Amino acid sequence: MQQTRKSRQREAILANLRARCDHPTAMELYLSVREEIPSLSLGTLYRNLKGLCDSHQIIRLSDGGEEHYDACTVPHWHIKCDHCGRFYDLPTPADVASVVPTPEYSGKIYGYSLIFFGTCEYCARAADEK
Amino acid sequence: MQQTRKSRQREAILANLRARCDHPTAMELYLSVREEIPSLSLGTLYRNLKGLCDSHQIIRLSDGGEEHYDACTVPHWHIKCDHCGRFYDLPTPADVASVVPTPEYSGKIYGYSLIFFGTCEYCARAADEK
DNA sequence: AACAATAACGATAATCGTTACTGTTATTAT
DNA sequence: ATAATAACAGTAACGATTATCGTTATTGTT
Numbered sequence: 001m002q003q004t005r006k007s008r009q010r011e012a013i014l015a016n017l018r019a020r021c022d023h024p025t026a027m028e029l030y031l032s033v034r035e036e037i038p039s040l041s042l043g044t045l046y047r048n049l050k051g052l053c054d055s056h057q058i059i060r061l062s063d064g065g066e067e068h069y070d071a072c073t074v075p076h077w078h079i080k081c082d083h084c085g086r087f088y089d090l091p092t093p094a095d096v097a098s099v100v101p102t103p104e105y106s107g108k109i110y111g112y113s114l115i116f117f118g119t120c121e122y123c124a125r126a127a128d129e130k
Numbered sequence: 131m132q133q134t135r136k137s138r139q140r141e142a143i144l145a146n147l148r149a150r151c152d153h154p155t156a157m158e159l160y161l162s163v164r165e166e167i168p169s170l171s172l173g174t175l176y177r178n179l180k181g182l183c184d185s186h187q188i189i190r191l192s193d194g195g196e197e198h199y200d201a202c203t204v205p206h207w208h209i210k211c212d213h214c215g216r217f218y219d220l221p222t223p224a225d226v227a228s229v230v231p232t233p234e235y236s237g238k239i240y241g242y243s244l245i246f247f248g249t250c251e252y253c254a255r256a257a258d259e260k
Numbered sequence: 261a262a263c264a265a266t267a268a269c270g271a272t273a274a275t276c277g278t279t280a281c282t283g284t285t286a287t288t289a290t
Numbered sequence: 291a292t293a294a295t296a297a298c299a300g301t302a303a304c305g306a307t308t309a310t311c312g313t314t315a316t317t318g319t320t
Contacts, residue, residue, distance in 0.1 A: 135295090
């Protein structure tokens with residue numbers, strides 16, 4: 001069995017991720033949590049991220065390359081910026097469940113990931129200013 | 131400049147991917163194309179996959195772990211199976227562009243990736259039979 | 261409160277998909 | 291045919307993630 005006991009490390013990781021508005025990579029999160037727990041091991045971070053994902057306390061965002069993590073588990077959409085590679089939340093319809101219909105399928109579907117591609121507002125603005 | 135000349139290798143890779151209905155990983159595609167061109171190098175495969183993606187001739191499907199590739203560039207949705215890890219096409223609304231609205235956003239959005247999660251019909255059937 | 265069982269840790273090695281490098285081959289324009 | 295160089299095969303390097311292992315800390319039980 002895993003993650004049956006509480007640990008200072010896991011609580012710090014989850015608290016850190018919840019406190020921020022970006023969608024950090026494992027390394028970004030690692031460097032940040034290390035400011036509170038300098039002895040934190042990278043293996044511990046990955047192990048806890050995996051457990052937190054498995055227990056649906058956090059969400060993993062994928063688009064090739066590094067994974068990003070999000071502590072907000074309410075269904076919402078993201079944009080992945082081509083320039084800076086970061087993920088940002090998008091204003092998501094309140095009735096999000098009815099906007100994207102679950103397709104007819106003989107298997108089982110329990111959720112989805114919707115990632116828009118483009119240029120984030122910050123990179124777009126920077127490009128305009130050139 | 132890249133991919134200005136044609137090559138037997140790239141043509142074989144693209145033809146192979148177009149001829150199949152699954153969404154193979156790089157290694158699955160590699161093993162398959164090697165049956166036609168035994169000398170094919172893995173580096174050549176990756177280099178061409180990258181170029182074909184950049185020129186929008188094929189699509190890359192990501193959900194952590196390995197990348198999968200799809201030669202069908204018409205917008206359509208996928209399901210990623212939790213059990214076997216494979217991607218499958220989903221019946222996608224004909225008016226797909228109007229189903230998912232492009233969110234209000236001050237950056238630029240040019241497309242999206244919609245991946246449903248669940249159990250594919252084959253794995254779901256196998257589980258029922260136990 | 262001390263003890264025993266073991267989940268979780270820190271440190272580090274291993275894994276593995278992907279990318280980069282290097283000398284050779286093949287395509288394309290002249 | 292020739293020259294320029296894109297693309298290749300083979301292989302080394304890279305980097306994010308996972309696994310291993312001996313130690314530490316949490317938790318239920320005396």
